[in-house]
Amino acid sequence: MIATMTRSEQQFEARNEGAVIASLRGIGKSYGEIQALRNFNLNIRAGELVALLGPNGAGKTTAVKLLLGLAKPTSGSVTVFGGNPIDPEFRVRTGAMLQVAKVPETLRVREHIDLFSSYYPKPLRLAETLAIAGLEEIKNRKFGELSGGQRQRVLFALAICGNPDLVFLDEPTVGLDVEARRLLWDEIRKLLARGKTVLLTTHYLQEADSLATRVVVINRGSIIAEGTPAQIKSQTAGKQIRCVTNLSMDVVRRMHGVLNVRQDRDALEIQAKQAEPLLRELLNRDLSISGIEVASAGLEEAFVALTRDDNNSQQQISRSNKNGN
Protein backbone atom coordinates (compact mmCIF):
# COMPACT_ATOMS: atom_id res chain seq x y z
CA MET A 1 0.00 0.00 0.00
CA ILE A 2 2.86 2.39 0.83
CA ALA A 3 4.21 1.73 -2.62
CA THR A 4 1.11 3.15 -4.22
CA MET A 5 1.33 6.40 -2.30
CA THR A 6 2.43 9.51 -4.07
CA ARG A 7 5.51 11.32 -2.93
CA SER A 8 3.64 14.20 -1.37
CA GLU A 9 1.42 11.84 0.58
CA GLN A 10 4.45 10.15 2.06
CA GLN A 11 5.92 13.47 3.07
CA PHE A 12 2.66 14.50 4.62
CA GLU A 13 2.54 11.23 6.49
CA ALA A 14 6.01 11.67 7.91
CA ARG A 15 5.05 14.90 9.60
CA ASN A 16 2.15 13.38 11.49
CA GLU A 17 1.98 10.95 14.35
CA GLY A 18 -0.17 7.85 14.18
CA ALA A 19 -0.68 5.51 11.26
CA VAL A 20 -3.41 6.20 8.75
CA ILE A 21 -6.26 3.86 9.66
CA ALA A 22 -8.91 5.13 7.28
CA SER A 23 -8.70 7.06 4.08
CA LEU A 24 -10.68 8.40 1.18
CA ARG A 25 -8.58 8.87 -1.94
CA GLY A 26 -9.58 10.81 -5.01
CA ILE A 27 -13.22 10.24 -4.20
CA GLY A 28 -15.95 11.42 -6.50
CA LYS A 29 -19.48 10.60 -5.48
CA SER A 30 -22.54 11.66 -7.37
CA TYR A 31 -26.18 10.95 -6.77
CA GLY A 32 -27.63 11.35 -10.23
CA GLU A 33 -27.14 14.99 -11.18
CA ILE A 34 -25.88 16.02 -7.77
CA GLN A 35 -22.19 15.74 -7.09
CA ALA A 36 -21.88 15.18 -3.35
CA LEU A 37 -18.09 14.89 -3.25
CA ARG A 38 -15.45 15.81 -5.80
CA ASN A 39 -11.80 14.79 -5.77
CA PHE A 40 -12.03 14.28 -2.04
CA ASN A 41 -8.99 13.12 -0.05
CA LEU A 42 -9.08 12.47 3.64
CA ASN A 43 -6.72 10.53 5.90
CA ILE A 44 -7.65 9.63 9.45
CA ARG A 45 -4.78 8.74 11.76
CA ALA A 46 -4.89 6.63 14.88
CA GLY A 47 -5.67 8.63 17.98
CA GLU A 48 -6.97 11.79 16.36
CA LEU A 49 -10.40 13.36 16.50
CA VAL A 50 -11.17 14.75 13.08
CA ALA A 51 -14.11 17.09 12.76
CA LEU A 52 -15.66 17.34 9.31
CA LEU A 53 -17.17 20.78 9.42
CA GLY A 54 -19.49 22.18 6.83
CA PRO A 55 -22.97 23.53 6.15
CA ASN A 56 -25.88 21.21 5.45
CA GLY A 57 -25.47 19.45 2.14
CA ALA A 58 -21.70 19.93 2.06
CA GLY A 59 -21.07 16.20 1.76
CA LYS A 60 -20.16 15.33 5.36
CA THR A 61 -22.63 12.49 5.74
CA THR A 62 -21.67 11.12 2.33
CA ALA A 63 -18.04 10.94 3.44
CA VAL A 64 -19.06 9.01 6.56
CA LYS A 65 -21.27 6.63 4.58
CA LEU A 66 -18.42 5.88 2.19
CA LEU A 67 -16.10 5.08 5.10
CA LEU A 68 -18.79 2.80 6.57
CA GLY A 69 -19.34 1.03 3.27
CA LEU A 70 -22.96 2.17 3.16
CA ALA A 71 -22.39 3.87 -0.17
CA LYS A 72 -20.05 3.13 -3.04
CA PRO A 73 -17.84 5.86 -4.47
CA THR A 74 -18.39 6.83 -8.10
CA SER A 75 -14.62 7.09 -8.41
CA GLY A 76 -11.63 6.78 -6.09
CA SER A 77 -10.94 4.35 -3.28
CA VAL A 78 -12.02 3.86 0.33
CA THR A 79 -9.74 2.08 2.77
CA VAL A 80 -10.47 1.28 6.39
CA PHE A 81 -7.87 -0.61 8.45
CA GLY A 82 -6.13 -1.37 5.17
CA GLY A 83 -9.16 -3.10 3.67
CA ASN A 84 -12.67 -2.74 2.37
CA PRO A 85 -15.08 -1.17 4.89
CA ILE A 86 -17.78 -3.76 4.17
CA ASP A 87 -15.48 -6.58 5.27
CA PRO A 88 -16.77 -8.00 8.59
CA GLU A 89 -13.20 -8.27 9.86
CA PHE A 90 -12.88 -4.48 9.75
CA ARG A 91 -16.46 -3.68 10.62
CA VAL A 92 -16.00 -5.14 14.11
CA ARG A 93 -13.33 -2.49 14.64
CA THR A 94 -15.65 0.40 13.87
CA GLY A 95 -18.73 1.83 15.51
CA ALA A 96 -21.12 4.37 14.08
CA MET A 97 -23.66 6.86 15.29
CA LEU A 98 -25.81 7.90 12.35
CA GLN A 99 -28.70 10.28 11.91
CA VAL A 100 -31.79 8.15 12.24
CA ALA A 101 -35.40 9.29 12.18
CA LYS A 102 -36.86 6.35 14.06
CA VAL A 103 -35.40 3.72 16.37
CA PRO A 104 -37.52 0.76 17.55
CA GLU A 105 -39.32 2.34 20.47
CA THR A 106 -40.55 -0.66 22.38
CA LEU A 107 -37.12 -2.03 23.27
CA ARG A 108 -35.43 -0.96 26.48
CA VAL A 109 -32.13 0.88 26.58
CA ARG A 110 -30.22 -2.11 27.95
CA GLU A 111 -31.83 -4.41 25.38
CA HIS A 112 -30.69 -2.24 22.48
CA ILE A 113 -27.17 -2.24 23.91
CA ASP A 114 -27.22 -5.98 24.61
CA LEU A 115 -28.13 -6.70 20.99
CA PHE A 116 -25.51 -4.43 19.44
CA SER A 117 -22.85 -5.69 21.85
CA SER A 118 -23.50 -9.22 20.61
CA TYR A 119 -22.36 -8.20 17.10
CA TYR A 120 -18.81 -7.62 18.36
CA PRO A 121 -16.26 -10.23 19.45
CA LYS A 122 -14.96 -8.28 22.46
CA PRO A 123 -17.61 -5.81 23.54
CA LEU A 124 -17.56 -3.67 26.65
CA ARG A 125 -19.52 -5.00 29.61
CA LEU A 126 -23.08 -3.68 29.71
CA ALA A 127 -22.39 -1.79 32.95
CA GLU A 128 -19.37 -0.15 31.37
CA THR A 129 -21.26 0.99 28.26
CA LEU A 130 -24.09 2.31 30.42
CA ALA A 131 -21.61 4.24 32.55
CA ILE A 132 -19.70 5.72 29.61
CA ALA A 133 -22.89 6.93 27.95
CA GLY A 134 -24.47 8.02 31.25
CA LEU A 135 -27.45 5.71 30.89
CA GLU A 136 -27.43 3.78 34.19
CA GLU A 137 -30.53 5.43 35.56
CA ILE A 138 -32.59 4.92 32.43
CA LYS A 139 -31.36 1.50 31.38
CA ASN A 140 -34.79 -0.05 31.86
CA ARG A 141 -36.71 2.63 29.99
CA LYS A 142 -38.10 1.96 26.58
CA PHE A 143 -36.52 3.97 23.80
CA GLY A 144 -39.84 5.64 23.00
CA GLU A 145 -39.99 7.12 26.51
CA LEU A 146 -36.67 8.95 26.27
CA SER A 147 -35.95 12.63 25.71
CA GLY A 148 -34.00 13.82 22.68
CA GLY A 149 -30.74 14.01 24.59
CA GLN A 150 -31.21 10.56 26.10
CA ARG A 151 -31.95 9.11 22.66
CA GLN A 152 -28.73 10.53 21.26
CA ARG A 153 -26.85 9.04 24.21
CA VAL A 154 -28.32 5.60 23.45
CA LEU A 155 -27.25 5.88 19.82
CA PHE A 156 -23.83 6.90 21.09
CA ALA A 157 -23.79 3.84 23.35
CA LEU A 158 -24.59 1.61 20.35
CA ALA A 159 -21.60 3.11 18.52
CA ILE A 160 -19.14 2.41 21.33
CA CYS A 161 -20.52 -0.75 23.00
CA GLY A 162 -18.37 -3.02 20.81
CA ASN A 163 -15.23 -1.26 22.01
CA PRO A 164 -14.26 -0.28 18.46
CA ASP A 165 -10.99 1.43 17.57
CA LEU A 166 -12.59 3.86 15.15
CA VAL A 167 -15.83 5.66 15.94
CA PHE A 168 -17.91 7.62 13.42
CA LEU A 169 -20.25 10.23 14.86
CA ASP A 170 -22.52 11.83 12.28
CA GLU A 171 -23.95 15.06 13.71
CA PRO A 172 -24.05 13.57 17.22
CA THR A 173 -25.45 16.62 19.01
CA VAL A 174 -27.91 17.88 16.43
CA GLY A 175 -31.10 19.09 18.10
CA LEU A 176 -29.73 18.85 21.65
CA ASP A 177 -29.91 21.63 24.22
CA VAL A 178 -26.72 23.14 25.62
CA GLU A 179 -26.63 20.94 28.71
CA ALA A 180 -27.14 17.68 26.79
CA ARG A 181 -24.59 18.76 24.21
CA ARG A 182 -21.94 19.38 26.85
CA LEU A 183 -22.60 15.98 28.43
CA LEU A 184 -22.09 14.26 25.10
CA TRP A 185 -18.96 16.29 24.42
CA ASP A 186 -17.50 14.99 27.68
CA GLU A 187 -18.17 11.42 26.55
CA ILE A 188 -16.54 12.06 23.19
CA ARG A 189 -13.45 13.47 24.89
CA LYS A 190 -13.26 10.36 27.07
CA LEU A 191 -13.17 8.23 23.91
CA LEU A 192 -10.12 10.10 22.74
CA ALA A 193 -8.52 9.73 26.17
CA ARG A 194 -9.00 5.96 25.87
CA GLY A 195 -6.96 5.99 22.66
CA LYS A 196 -9.84 5.73 20.22
CA THR A 197 -9.94 7.48 16.88
CA VAL A 198 -12.99 9.56 16.11
CA LEU A 199 -14.44 11.07 12.96
CA LEU A 200 -17.12 13.57 13.81
CA THR A 201 -19.28 15.57 11.45
CA THR A 202 -20.91 18.73 12.61
CA HIS A 203 -22.21 22.06 11.49
CA TYR A 204 -21.75 23.42 14.99
CA LEU A 205 -18.50 25.30 14.75
CA GLN A 206 -18.11 25.49 18.48
CA GLU A 207 -18.30 21.71 18.58
CA ALA A 208 -15.41 21.28 16.16
CA ASP A 209 -13.47 23.98 17.98
CA SER A 210 -13.78 22.42 21.40
CA LEU A 211 -13.42 18.73 20.49
CA ALA A 212 -11.28 18.26 17.42
CA THR A 213 -7.57 17.72 17.16
CA ARG A 214 -7.97 18.47 13.46
CA VAL A 215 -10.71 20.31 11.61
CA VAL A 216 -11.50 19.66 7.96
CA VAL A 217 -13.77 22.33 6.52
CA ILE A 218 -15.81 21.17 3.57
CA ASN A 219 -18.22 22.99 1.36
CA ARG A 220 -20.07 21.76 -1.70
CA GLY A 221 -18.19 18.48 -1.81
CA SER A 222 -14.64 19.76 -1.53
CA ILE A 223 -12.20 20.39 1.28
CA ILE A 224 -11.60 24.11 1.57
CA ALA A 225 -9.40 24.20 4.65
CA GLU A 226 -7.73 21.79 7.02
CA GLY A 227 -5.79 22.17 10.25
CA THR A 228 -6.01 22.43 14.02
CA PRO A 229 -8.84 24.66 15.25
CA ALA A 230 -6.25 27.36 16.01
CA GLN A 231 -4.82 27.14 12.51
CA ILE A 232 -8.24 27.42 10.92
CA LYS A 233 -8.96 30.47 13.00
CA SER A 234 -5.63 32.09 12.26
CA GLN A 235 -6.01 31.39 8.58
CA THR A 236 -8.72 33.95 8.37
CA ALA A 237 -7.14 36.07 11.10
CA GLY A 238 -10.49 37.50 11.96
CA LYS A 239 -11.47 40.17 14.44
CA GLN A 240 -15.00 41.13 15.25
CA ILE A 241 -15.89 44.74 15.94
CA ARG A 242 -19.23 45.75 17.32
CA CYS A 243 -20.26 49.39 17.41
CA VAL A 244 -23.17 51.81 17.19
CA THR A 245 -22.58 54.14 14.25
CA ASN A 246 -24.32 56.48 11.84
CA LEU A 247 -22.45 54.99 8.91
CA SER A 248 -24.53 52.81 6.68
CA MET A 249 -23.78 49.11 6.23
CA ASP A 250 -22.82 49.72 2.61
CA VAL A 251 -20.26 52.35 3.53
CA VAL A 252 -18.70 50.10 6.15
CA ARG A 253 -18.68 47.13 3.83
CA ARG A 254 -16.56 49.07 1.32
CA MET A 255 -13.89 49.90 3.89
CA HIS A 256 -10.53 48.21 3.52
CA GLY A 257 -10.18 44.82 5.21
CA VAL A 258 -13.87 44.34 5.99
CA LEU A 259 -14.99 40.77 5.48
CA ASN A 260 -18.59 40.94 6.52
CA VAL A 261 -21.07 43.30 8.12
CA ARG A 262 -24.38 42.65 9.70
CA GLN A 263 -26.92 44.67 11.61
CA ASP A 264 -27.56 43.48 15.14
CA ARG A 265 -30.35 45.57 16.66
CA ASP A 266 -28.98 49.14 16.89
CA ALA A 267 -25.36 48.07 16.36
CA LEU A 268 -23.25 46.83 13.48
CA GLU A 269 -21.19 43.66 13.73
CA ILE A 270 -18.18 43.91 11.51
CA GLN A 271 -15.82 41.06 10.67
CA ALA A 272 -12.42 42.35 9.65
CA LYS A 273 -8.98 40.95 8.97
CA GLN A 274 -7.38 43.39 11.41
CA ALA A 275 -9.02 45.54 14.02
CA GLU A 276 -6.67 48.52 14.33
CA PRO A 277 -6.73 50.11 10.83
CA LEU A 278 -10.47 49.70 10.62
CA LEU A 279 -11.04 51.21 14.05
CA ARG A 280 -8.96 54.22 13.03
CA GLU A 281 -11.06 54.72 9.93
CA LEU A 282 -14.34 54.24 11.77
CA LEU A 283 -13.39 56.75 14.47
CA ASN A 284 -12.30 59.27 11.84
CA ARG A 285 -15.43 59.02 9.75
CA ASP A 286 -18.02 58.89 12.51
CA LEU A 287 -17.33 61.16 15.47
CA SER A 288 -20.50 59.97 17.20
CA ILE A 289 -19.53 56.29 17.12
CA SER A 290 -20.13 54.54 20.43
CA GLY A 291 -20.29 51.21 22.20
CA ILE A 292 -17.18 49.80 20.55
CA GLU A 293 -16.30 46.20 21.39
CA VAL A 294 -13.51 44.20 19.79
CA ALA A 295 -13.29 40.41 19.95
CA SER A 296 -11.29 37.70 18.22
CA ALA A 297 -13.29 35.99 15.59
CA GLY A 298 -14.27 32.49 16.63
CA LEU A 299 -14.27 29.48 14.39
CA GLU A 300 -17.72 30.56 13.34
CA GLU A 301 -16.50 33.76 11.73
CA ALA A 302 -13.56 31.93 10.20
CA PHE A 303 -15.97 29.41 8.79
CA VAL A 304 -18.28 32.04 7.36
CA ALA A 305 -15.30 33.72 5.74
CA LEU A 306 -13.98 30.44 4.36
CA THR A 307 -17.20 29.23 2.87
CA ARG A 308 -18.00 32.68 1.50
CA ASP A 309 -14.63 32.88 -0.24
CA ASP A 310 -15.32 29.48 -1.65
CA ASN A 311 -18.74 30.41 -2.90
CA ASN A 312 -17.49 33.68 -4.40
CA SER A 313 -14.50 32.37 -6.23
CA GLN A 314 -16.21 29.08 -7.19
CA GLN A 315 -12.97 27.29 -6.57
CA GLN A 316 -10.98 25.82 -3.78
CA ILE A 317 -8.71 27.97 -1.75
CA SER A 318 -5.43 26.45 -0.71
CA ARG A 319 -5.47 23.43 1.56
CA SER A 320 -3.52 25.26 4.18
CA ASN A 321 -1.84 22.48 6.06
CA LYS A 322 -0.88 20.09 3.35
CA ASN A 323 1.84 22.42 2.21
CA GLY A 324 2.29 24.87 5.02
CA ASN A 325 2.84 24.15 8.67
Add this chain to the structure above:
Amino acid sequence: MATNSVVLASFSPGSLNRQFSIYLKETKYEFLKYLRLPVYSFSVVMLPLMFYVLFGLFMNRQGSIGPVGLSTYLIASYGTFGVMGASLFANGTGVASERGLGWMQVKQASPMPPFAYFCAKFVVSMIFGLIIVLSLLTLGIAFGGVHVTLAQALKLVSTLVVGAIPFCAMGLAIGYFAGPNSAPALVNMIYLPLSFFSGLWVPLEALPKFLQKFAVALPPYHLAQLALHFVGGDRHGLNSTHWEYLGGFTLLCLGIARLGFQRDEGKTYG
Protein backbone atom coordinates in the same frame (compact mmCIF):
# COMPACT_ATOMS: atom_id res chain seq x y z
CA MET B 1 -8.13 -7.89 0.27
CA ALA B 2 -8.08 -10.51 3.01
CA THR B 3 -11.50 -11.88 2.22
CA ASN B 4 -10.41 -15.51 2.14
CA SER B 5 -8.96 -15.46 5.62
CA VAL B 6 -12.09 -13.71 6.87
CA VAL B 7 -14.33 -16.40 5.46
CA LEU B 8 -12.18 -19.07 7.07
CA ALA B 9 -12.02 -17.23 10.37
CA SER B 10 -15.77 -16.96 10.57
CA PHE B 11 -16.10 -20.75 10.58
CA SER B 12 -14.01 -21.42 13.65
CA PRO B 13 -16.06 -23.06 16.42
CA GLY B 14 -15.90 -20.07 18.78
CA SER B 15 -17.19 -17.74 16.16
CA LEU B 16 -19.89 -20.22 15.18
CA ASN B 17 -21.14 -20.01 18.76
CA ARG B 18 -21.05 -16.26 18.56
CA GLN B 19 -22.96 -16.30 15.27
CA PHE B 20 -25.61 -18.47 16.84
CA SER B 21 -25.93 -16.14 19.79
CA ILE B 22 -26.35 -13.16 17.43
CA TYR B 23 -29.21 -14.91 15.59
CA LEU B 24 -30.81 -15.85 18.89
CA LYS B 25 -30.64 -12.33 20.31
CA GLU B 26 -31.77 -10.75 17.06
CA THR B 27 -34.83 -13.01 17.09
CA LYS B 28 -35.52 -12.53 20.79
CA TYR B 29 -35.51 -8.74 20.57
CA GLU B 30 -37.43 -8.74 17.31
CA PHE B 31 -40.11 -10.74 19.09
CA LEU B 32 -40.17 -8.45 22.14
CA LYS B 33 -40.29 -5.43 19.86
CA TYR B 34 -43.51 -6.61 18.21
CA LEU B 35 -45.03 -8.13 21.32
CA ARG B 36 -44.85 -4.74 23.03
CA LEU B 37 -46.26 -2.92 20.02
CA PRO B 38 -50.02 -2.86 20.59
CA VAL B 39 -50.75 -1.83 17.00
CA TYR B 40 -49.13 -5.06 15.93
CA SER B 41 -50.03 -7.51 18.64
CA PHE B 42 -53.62 -6.28 18.79
CA SER B 43 -54.47 -6.02 15.12
CA VAL B 44 -52.53 -9.06 14.05
CA VAL B 45 -53.34 -11.47 16.86
CA MET B 46 -56.69 -10.25 18.14
CA LEU B 47 -58.41 -9.68 14.81
CA PRO B 48 -58.55 -13.33 13.72
CA LEU B 49 -59.45 -14.42 17.27
CA MET B 50 -62.30 -11.91 17.44
CA PHE B 51 -63.56 -13.01 14.05
CA TYR B 52 -63.48 -16.58 15.23
CA VAL B 53 -65.31 -15.89 18.47
CA LEU B 54 -67.94 -13.89 16.60
CA PHE B 55 -68.55 -16.02 13.53
CA GLY B 56 -67.37 -19.41 14.73
CA LEU B 57 -68.59 -19.52 18.32
CA PHE B 58 -71.52 -17.11 18.76
CA MET B 59 -73.13 -17.20 15.36
CA ASN B 60 -73.44 -20.26 13.10
CA ARG B 61 -72.50 -22.68 15.88
CA GLN B 62 -74.32 -25.51 14.25
CA GLY B 63 -73.36 -24.60 10.70
CA SER B 64 -71.19 -26.81 8.55
CA ILE B 65 -69.35 -26.64 5.26
CA GLY B 66 -69.72 -30.00 3.58
CA PRO B 67 -68.61 -32.58 6.10
CA VAL B 68 -66.83 -30.15 8.42
CA GLY B 69 -68.37 -28.16 11.24
CA LEU B 70 -68.03 -24.42 10.71
CA SER B 71 -66.15 -23.93 13.98
CA THR B 72 -63.53 -26.39 12.74
CA TYR B 73 -63.45 -25.01 9.21
CA LEU B 74 -62.90 -21.48 10.49
CA ILE B 75 -59.84 -22.49 12.54
CA ALA B 76 -58.11 -23.32 9.28
CA SER B 77 -59.32 -20.28 7.35
CA TYR B 78 -58.89 -17.68 10.13
CA GLY B 79 -55.58 -19.38 10.94
CA THR B 80 -54.47 -18.67 7.37
CA PHE B 81 -55.79 -15.13 7.71
CA GLY B 82 -53.82 -14.62 10.95
CA VAL B 83 -50.59 -16.11 9.68
CA MET B 84 -50.80 -13.93 6.59
CA GLY B 85 -51.37 -10.78 8.66
CA ALA B 86 -48.54 -11.51 11.10
CA SER B 87 -46.13 -12.06 8.22
CA LEU B 88 -47.20 -9.16 6.02
CA PHE B 89 -47.14 -6.60 8.82
CA ALA B 90 -43.85 -7.68 10.43
CA ASN B 91 -42.05 -7.77 7.11
CA GLY B 92 -43.95 -5.25 4.97
CA THR B 93 -44.61 -2.42 7.40
CA GLY B 94 -41.58 -3.27 9.54
CA VAL B 95 -39.03 -3.27 6.75
CA ALA B 96 -40.53 -0.23 5.00
CA SER B 97 -40.34 1.79 8.20
CA GLU B 98 -36.88 0.64 9.30
CA ARG B 99 -35.56 1.10 5.78
CA GLY B 100 -37.16 4.47 5.19
CA LEU B 101 -36.41 6.02 8.57
CA GLY B 102 -32.75 5.14 8.86
CA TRP B 103 -32.73 2.29 11.39
CA MET B 104 -31.71 -0.29 8.80
CA GLN B 105 -28.63 1.80 8.00
CA VAL B 106 -27.59 1.80 11.64
CA LYS B 107 -27.85 -1.99 11.56
CA GLN B 108 -25.95 -2.23 8.28
CA ALA B 109 -23.16 -0.03 9.58
CA SER B 110 -22.76 -2.41 12.54
CA PRO B 111 -21.12 -5.82 12.17
CA MET B 112 -24.53 -7.56 12.29
CA PRO B 113 -24.66 -10.42 9.76
CA PRO B 114 -27.27 -9.08 7.27
CA PHE B 115 -29.00 -12.45 7.08
CA ALA B 116 -29.71 -12.34 10.83
CA TYR B 117 -31.97 -9.33 10.28
CA PHE B 118 -34.20 -11.12 7.79
CA CYS B 119 -34.03 -14.44 9.57
CA ALA B 120 -35.28 -12.82 12.78
CA LYS B 121 -38.21 -11.21 10.99
CA PHE B 122 -39.25 -14.51 9.37
CA VAL B 123 -38.93 -16.49 12.59
CA VAL B 124 -40.87 -13.90 14.58
CA SER B 125 -43.67 -13.89 12.00
CA MET B 126 -43.84 -17.67 12.33
CA ILE B 127 -43.93 -17.43 16.13
CA PHE B 128 -46.86 -15.01 15.97
CA GLY B 129 -48.50 -17.29 13.43
CA LEU B 130 -48.06 -20.17 15.87
CA ILE B 131 -49.61 -18.15 18.71
CA ILE B 132 -52.61 -17.30 16.55
CA VAL B 133 -53.24 -20.86 15.36
CA LEU B 134 -52.81 -22.35 18.85
CA SER B 135 -55.20 -19.78 20.30
CA LEU B 136 -57.79 -20.54 17.62
CA LEU B 137 -57.48 -24.27 18.30
CA THR B 138 -57.79 -23.75 22.03
CA LEU B 139 -60.88 -21.58 21.62
CA GLY B 140 -62.42 -24.06 19.22
CA ILE B 141 -61.79 -27.10 21.39
CA ALA B 142 -62.87 -25.35 24.59
CA PHE B 143 -65.96 -23.53 23.35
CA GLY B 144 -66.75 -24.62 19.81
CA GLY B 145 -67.08 -28.37 20.19
CA VAL B 146 -64.17 -28.91 17.83
CA HIS B 147 -62.80 -32.47 17.74
CA VAL B 148 -59.39 -33.00 16.23
CA THR B 149 -56.86 -35.73 16.88
CA LEU B 150 -53.40 -34.73 18.10
CA ALA B 151 -51.96 -35.74 14.73
CA GLN B 152 -54.48 -33.57 12.92
CA ALA B 153 -53.74 -30.63 15.17
CA LEU B 154 -49.97 -31.01 14.71
CA LYS B 155 -50.29 -31.18 10.94
CA LEU B 156 -52.63 -28.19 10.86
CA VAL B 157 -50.37 -26.09 13.06
CA SER B 158 -47.13 -26.98 11.29
CA THR B 159 -48.65 -26.37 7.85
CA LEU B 160 -49.85 -22.93 8.82
CA VAL B 161 -46.59 -21.98 10.52
CA VAL B 162 -44.48 -23.05 7.54
CA GLY B 163 -47.10 -21.37 5.37
CA ALA B 164 -46.04 -18.05 6.89
CA ILE B 165 -42.90 -18.08 4.74
CA PRO B 166 -44.51 -17.09 1.40
CA PHE B 167 -46.23 -14.16 3.12
CA CYS B 168 -43.00 -13.12 4.85
CA ALA B 169 -41.40 -13.01 1.40
CA MET B 170 -44.36 -11.05 0.07
CA GLY B 171 -44.00 -8.64 3.01
CA LEU B 172 -40.30 -8.15 2.22
CA ALA B 173 -41.12 -7.35 -1.38
CA ILE B 174 -43.64 -4.74 -0.23
CA GLY B 175 -41.25 -3.43 2.43
CA TYR B 176 -38.54 -2.80 -0.13
CA PHE B 177 -40.76 -0.80 -2.46
CA ALA B 178 -43.21 1.00 -0.15
CA GLY B 179 -42.41 4.15 1.80
CA PRO B 180 -42.56 4.16 5.61
CA ASN B 181 -45.86 6.05 5.65
CA SER B 182 -47.63 4.33 2.81
CA ALA B 183 -46.68 0.78 3.81
CA PRO B 184 -49.40 0.17 6.46
CA ALA B 185 -52.14 1.34 4.11
CA LEU B 186 -50.69 -0.64 1.25
CA VAL B 187 -50.46 -3.81 3.33
CA ASN B 188 -54.09 -3.42 4.40
CA MET B 189 -55.15 -2.83 0.81
CA ILE B 190 -53.55 -6.10 -0.17
CA TYR B 191 -54.21 -8.15 2.96
CA LEU B 192 -57.93 -7.59 3.41
CA PRO B 193 -59.17 -8.09 -0.18
CA LEU B 194 -56.78 -11.00 -0.64
CA SER B 195 -58.29 -12.68 2.43
CA PHE B 196 -61.83 -12.15 1.25
CA PHE B 197 -61.29 -13.35 -2.31
CA SER B 198 -59.38 -16.41 -1.09
CA GLY B 199 -62.39 -17.45 0.95
CA LEU B 200 -60.85 -16.88 4.36
CA TRP B 201 -63.77 -14.91 5.77
CA VAL B 202 -66.69 -16.35 3.90
CA PRO B 203 -66.22 -19.92 2.67
CA LEU B 204 -65.66 -20.05 -1.08
CA GLU B 205 -68.79 -22.18 -1.51
CA ALA B 206 -70.84 -19.17 -0.44
CA LEU B 207 -69.23 -16.92 -3.06
CA PRO B 208 -70.33 -16.57 -6.71
CA LYS B 209 -68.88 -19.09 -9.14
CA PHE B 210 -66.55 -16.67 -10.96
CA LEU B 211 -65.00 -15.62 -7.66
CA GLN B 212 -64.42 -19.25 -6.78
CA LYS B 213 -62.44 -19.64 -10.01
CA PHE B 214 -60.52 -16.41 -9.36
CA ALA B 215 -59.51 -17.62 -5.88
CA VAL B 216 -57.30 -20.32 -7.37
CA ALA B 217 -54.91 -17.60 -8.51
CA LEU B 218 -54.40 -16.24 -4.97
CA PRO B 219 -51.71 -17.49 -2.56
CA PRO B 220 -53.85 -17.53 0.63
CA TYR B 221 -56.33 -19.84 -1.11
CA HIS B 222 -53.61 -22.45 -1.52
CA LEU B 223 -52.46 -22.26 2.10
CA ALA B 224 -56.05 -22.42 3.33
CA GLN B 225 -56.68 -25.53 1.19
CA LEU B 226 -53.62 -27.23 2.68
CA ALA B 227 -54.75 -26.37 6.20
CA LEU B 228 -58.34 -27.44 5.51
CA HIS B 229 -57.14 -30.78 4.23
CA PHE B 230 -56.05 -31.78 7.71
CA VAL B 231 -59.49 -31.13 9.13
CA GLY B 232 -61.19 -32.72 6.15
CA GLY B 233 -62.57 -29.53 4.62
CA ASP B 234 -60.53 -29.10 1.46
CA ARG B 235 -62.21 -29.03 -1.91
CA HIS B 236 -60.05 -31.31 -4.01
CA GLY B 237 -58.07 -33.48 -1.60
CA LEU B 238 -54.37 -33.00 -0.81
CA ASN B 239 -52.69 -31.72 -3.81
CA SER B 240 -48.99 -31.03 -4.12
CA THR B 241 -49.75 -28.18 -6.53
CA HIS B 242 -50.67 -26.05 -3.50
CA TRP B 243 -47.13 -26.36 -2.13
CA GLU B 244 -45.67 -25.85 -5.59
CA TYR B 245 -47.72 -22.72 -6.05
CA LEU B 246 -46.63 -21.35 -2.66
CA GLY B 247 -42.98 -22.24 -3.31
CA GLY B 248 -43.00 -20.47 -6.66
CA PHE B 249 -44.74 -17.47 -5.15
CA THR B 250 -42.08 -17.29 -2.41
CA LEU B 251 -39.26 -17.28 -4.94
CA LEU B 252 -40.99 -14.62 -7.01
CA CYS B 253 -41.40 -12.36 -3.96
CA LEU B 254 -37.82 -12.90 -2.81
CA GLY B 255 -36.69 -11.97 -6.32
CA ILE B 256 -38.71 -8.76 -6.18
CA ALA B 257 -37.36 -7.99 -2.70
CA ARG B 258 -33.84 -8.53 -4.01
CA LEU B 259 -34.42 -5.99 -6.77
CA GLY B 260 -35.49 -3.51 -4.12
CA PHE B 261 -32.44 -4.35 -2.03
CA GLN B 262 -30.15 -3.68 -5.01
CA ARG B 263 -32.02 -0.50 -5.88
CA ASP B 264 -31.49 0.69 -2.30
CA GLU B 265 -27.78 -0.06 -2.38
CA GLY B 266 -27.17 2.23 -5.31
CA LYS B 267 -29.63 4.82 -4.15
CA THR B 268 -29.18 8.35 -2.97
CA TYR B 269 -28.65 8.98 0.66
CA GLY B 270 -28.12 12.60 1.75
